[in-house]
Amino acid sequence: xxxxxxxxxxxxxxxxxxxxxxxxxxxxxxxxxxxxxxxxxxxxxxxxxxxxxxxxxxxxxxxxxxxxxxxxxxxxxxxxxxxxxxxxxxxxxxxxxxxxxxxxxxxxxxxxxxxxxxxxxxxxxxxxxxxxxxxxxxxxxxxxxxxxxxxxxxxxxxxxxxxxxxxxxxxxxxxxxxxxxxxxxxxxxxxxxxxxxxxxxxxxxxxxxxxxxxxxxxxxxxxxxxxxxxxxxxxxxxxxxxxxxxxxxxxxxxxxxxxxxxxxxxxxxxxxxxxxxxxxxxxxxxxxxxxxxxxxxxxxxxxxxxxxxxxxxxxxxxxxxxxxxxxxxxxxxxxxxxxxxxxxxxxxxxxxxxxxxxxxxxxxxxxxxxxxxxxxx
Numbered sequence: 001x002x003x004x005x006x007x008x009x010x011x012x013x014x015x016x017x018x019x020x021x022x023x024x025x026x027x028x029x030x031x032x033x034x035x036x037x038x039x040x041x042x043x044x045x046x047x048x049x050x051x052x053x054x055x056x057x058x059x060x061x062x063x064x065x066x067x068x069x070x071x072x073x074x075x076x077x078x079x080x081x082x083x084x085x086x087x088x089x090x091x092x093x094x095x096x097x098x099x100x101x102x103x104x105x106x107x108x109x110x111x112x113x114x115x116x117x118x119x120x121x122x123x124x125x126x127x128x129x130x131x132x133x134x135x136x137x138x139x140x141x142x143x144x145x146x147x148x149x150x151x152x153x154x155x156x157x158x159x160x161x162x163x164x165x166x167x168x169x170x171x172x173x174x175x176x177x178x179x180x181x182x183x184x185x186x187x188x189x190x191x192x193x194x195x196x197x198x199x200x201x202x203x204x205x206x207x208x209x210x211x212x213x214x215x216x217x218x219x220x221x222x223x224x225x226x227x228x229x230x231x232x233x234x235x236x237x238x239x240x241x242x243x244x245x246x247x248x249x250x251x252x253x254x255x256x257x258x259x260x261x262x263x264x265x266x267x268x269x270x271x272x273x274x275x276x277x278x279x280x281x282x283x284x285x286x287x288x289x290x291x292x293x294x295x296x297x298x299x300x301x302x303x304x305x306x307x308x309x310x311x312x313x314x315x316x317x318x319x320x321x322x323x324x325x326x327x328x329x330x331x332x333x334x335x336x337x338x339x340x341x342x343x344x345x346x347x348x349x350x351x352x353x354x355x356x357x358x359x360x361x362x363x364x365x366x367x368x369x370x371x372x373x374x375x376x377x
Contacts, residue, residue, distance in 0.1 A: 133345040136344065151169070168281060183235045208295030227243060289319075339351070
């Protein structure tokens with residue numbers, strides 16, 4: 001297959017906005033990077049999305065959330081006329097893999113019709129239906145990134161969005177299943193963002209100011225780390241608010257101390273997670289919004305036994321890596337390649353998720369004739 005220009009999107013559980021990034025790829029290798037852009041959610045939009053968290057299709061507030069997600073993506077994606085396919089993640093409102101269900105708000109078929117472009121979407125449902133966690137999905141792209149930077153020893157990518165997720169990568173392994181282990185480590189930006197919103201009217205703790213003003217409470221850090229989630233063997237995944245009850249006492253602290261305590265929880269849970277890796281990573285490359293928080297980065301550097309660096313240190317874009325991942329996976333879905341594996345989501349066998357909505361009828365030809373995977377909706 002010849003590489004094509006794919007456009008990926010990500011609207012994460014931190015609820016800051018929509019990322020969009022182009023990637024030139026054949027679904028197996030990175031051949032080049034294109035343009036990227038960000039569309040922030042307004043305060044009112046964030047409030048509507050936050051109110052819909054934990055809800056399922058048909059429940060109160062979900063239709064309003066879907067409308068915001070659709071409009072925000074359409075506003076942003078119309079500015080990428082050269083994209084040949086779009087990977088549309090939608091907005092995760094609820095995630096319950098134990099009961100084989102997950103909810104990413106957004107209708108890829110409607111977006112495809114609106115933009116008149118092929119859209120690959122609903123990436124998680126097939127994995128969850130087959131007993132997988134449905135997350136994280138970016139690991140197969142992390143493997144491509146590790147090879148693109150020329151890594152020759154095992155390393156880890158740590159994405160700090162609403163929750164933290166870690167991918168251990170061995171770039172020397174030929175089989176993706178042997179090359180990858182992935183799982184959610186614990187809370188990340190979500191509880192700190194909620195604190196910042198509630199106490200300062202800000203969507204996040206800019207420059208870690210709030211956390212750096214406070215002191216962590218070790219007893220409450222330990223209390224959160226006693227959560228049953230940390231006893232589970234990966235692969236495993238989390239809902240955004242999985243630690244709301246366990247962390248309720250943290251949120252009764254003065255805001256700066258609460259933020260500092262959540263930072264300590266983030267670092268301690270990542271350090272504990274790295275203990276699950278088949279071999280210690282040679283370095284941890286940080287992506288996602290959390291790498292902009294100096295308090296989080298300092299805590300990780302203190303708690304981890306290997307170098308901790310933002311992915312920019314190796315020439316990658318940490319703000320757009322997740323969006324690029326869904327561009328990469330859109331091409332994999334179009335080619336009929338798997339997007340998740342037993343070692344990344346716990347699914348019984350490698351599976352390719354995703355629905356293809358193609359009003360143009362051109363994606364099959366672009367993807368090398370994988371027409372039987374295309375659903376026109």
